[in-house]
Amino acid sequence: MLESTKAAASKFGLDAQFIETKANTEKNIRVLGNDLTFLDIRESERTKHVHRLHPYLGKFIPQLVHVFLKKYFRKGQTILDPFAGSGTMLVEANVLGMNSVGVELSPFNVLIQKVKTQEYDIPKLEAEVRDALTRVRSFSRELTNGSCSLLPEGRERFETSSDYLKTWFAARALQEMLFYRSIIDNYENSDVLRVILSRSARSARLIPHYDLARPKKPVRERYWCIKHKRYCQPIDEALKFINRYSLDTVKRIKQFASLRTDATIKICQGDGRNVQLPEDMVIDGVFTSPPYVGIIDYHEQHKYAYELFGFPRLDKHEIGPAKNGQSRNRKNEYVDGIAGVFRNSFRQVRRAGLVFVVANDRFNLYPKIAELSGLHQIDVFQRPVLMRTERDSNKYFESIFCFMKV
Numbered sequence: 001m002l003e004s005t006k007a008a009a010s011k012f013g014l015d016a017q018f019i020e021t022k023a024n025t026e027k028n029i030r031v032l033g034n035d036l037t038f039l040d041i042r043e044s045e046r047t048k049h050v051h052r053l054h055p056y057l058g059k060f061i062p063q064l065v066h067v068f069l070k071k072y073f074r075k076g077q078t079i080l081d082p083f084a085g086s087g088t089m090l091v092e093a094n095v096l097g098m099n100s101v102g103v104e105l106s107p108f109n110v111l112i113q114k115v116k117t118q119e120y121d122i123p124k125l126e127a128e129v130r131d132a133l134t135r136v137r138s139f140s141r142e143l144t145n146g147s148c149s150l151l152p153e154g155r156e157r158f159e160t161s162s163d164y165l166k167t168w169f170a171a172r173a174l175q176e177m178l179f180y181r182s183i184i185d186n187y188e189n190s191d192v193l194r195v196i197l198s199r200s201a202r203s204a205r206l207i208p209h210y211d212l213a214r215p216k217k218p219v220r221e222r223y224w225c226i227k228h229k230r231y232c233q234p235i236d237e238a239l240k241f242i243n244r245y246s247l248d249t250v251k252r253i254k255q256f257a258s259l260r261t262d263a264t265i266k267i268c269q270g271d272g273r274n275v276q277l278p279e280d281m282v283i284d285g286v287f288t289s290p291p292y293v294g295i296i297d298y299h300e301q302h303k304y305a306y307e308l309f310g311f312p313r314l315d316k317h318e319i320g321p322a323k324n325g326q327s328r329n330r331k332n333e334y335v336d337g338i339a340g341v342f343r344n345s346f347r348q349v350r351r352a353g354l355v356f357v358v359a360n361d362r363f364n365l366y367p368k369i370a371e372l373s374g375l376h377q378i379d380v381f382q383r384p385v386l387m388r389t390e391r392d393s394n395k396y397f398e399s400i401f402c403f404m405k406v
């Protein structure tokens with residue numbers, strides 16, 4: 001391992017020797033110049049600029065994408081991610097001057113990608129975000145004072161037909177969110193405001209502080225908080241999060257604006273098995289991380305956003321959702337599904353183009369997927385996944401397969 005990561009491993013109480021052997025860090029350093037543990041990369045760097053515009057379970061560490069793109073591709077080339085998720089590859093490719101194409105099923109994930117990667121008139125964006133914030137602050141002040149001049153004519157409160165929103169938010173938080181939602185369409189940068197509201201809604205749910213990623217039931221009473229090691233109160237407002245995330249979002253967009261290049265970013269929403277990429281597009285390579293079998297429900301993890309904005313739910317087209325489990329049939333479906341996406345979306349990848357697939361392949365499904373997709377494996381790297389979000393602190397190893405399109 002690199003000296004800096006060894007020191008970090010000992011700080012986190014990890015067995016460096018075990019990681020070195022299991023991940024073959026010596027090979028990673030020799031071939032890639034990096035041991036791929038990223039243990040010495042601080043949280044603020046892992047979530048730098050737009051990478052933390054919105055939480056998203058199961059995204060890449062940007063540094064991992066950077067190492068591979070830089071080693072195997074050149075400025076001006078075009079890279080595809082057929083499972084683009086929150087858009088990490090698109091952002092990192094752009095910083096390196098590489099064009100990118102992303103395909104993603106979930107409409108909300110596509111919104112996150114667009115907001116991360118769009119070009120902005122920054123003064124206009126900042127003015128709009130500040131204006132919306134001022135308005136929701138006034139609304140909240142009135143709400144807590146018991147007056148209601150900012151409600152639509154003749155209404156005593158904002159209503160919603162969503163049982164989910166009524167169940168998972170305190171009355172005040174819900175009113176603040178519904179007010180903010182009601183003004184979003186007045187702004188040119190409405191998608192940015194949607195992301196701010198969604199991120200705030202996620203934090204304002206009636207959930208214990210230690211279980212943001214997979215809450216089980218709403219908390220309405222004081223509870224013992226494992227994260228803060230004290231009793232905590234359930235969250236009753238959304239305003240403090242809208243406050244916190246409004247200017248943070250603008251700051252992050254500005255930071256990326258100062259790094260971005262002229263390279264193009266194309267985003268396609270759809271099921272990767274039948275989405276149509278532009279016929280004349282030539283793709284030089286692929287860097288992707290497909291959903292794994294039976295681990296995450298990608299729509300469900302952002303249920304608050306679907307309920308707030310009414311985006312269509314396309315869960316039934318998700319490949320390998322957690323809710324379907326990991327039975328033999330589900331694994332077979334998974335193999336067909338991923339191979340279907342690869343076959344369809346790799347049609348424009350040039351022959352001998354390199355395809356990198358990051359996967360925790362504990363069921364050894366990728367050799368079959370490669371065979372069905374016309375890919376030939378030329379190498380595989382291993383890396384430990386040591387620090388996950390919130391309490392989801394599983395430790396495991398993942399592979400980065402290097403295939404060639406034949």
Ligand SMILES: C[S@@+](CC[C@H](N)C(=O)[O-])C[C@H]1O[C@@H](n2cnc3c(N)ncnc32)[C@H](O)[C@@H]1O
Nearest residue numbers: 059060083085086088105271272291298318319
């Ligand atoms: C592991 S995540 C990718 C995360 C991404 N690397 C990032 O950094 O954000 C896999 C993604 O595949 C998407 N997905 C699942 N089924 C799909 C399908 N049939 N077509 C396209 N995308 C799909 C999920 O919505 C999810 O966002």
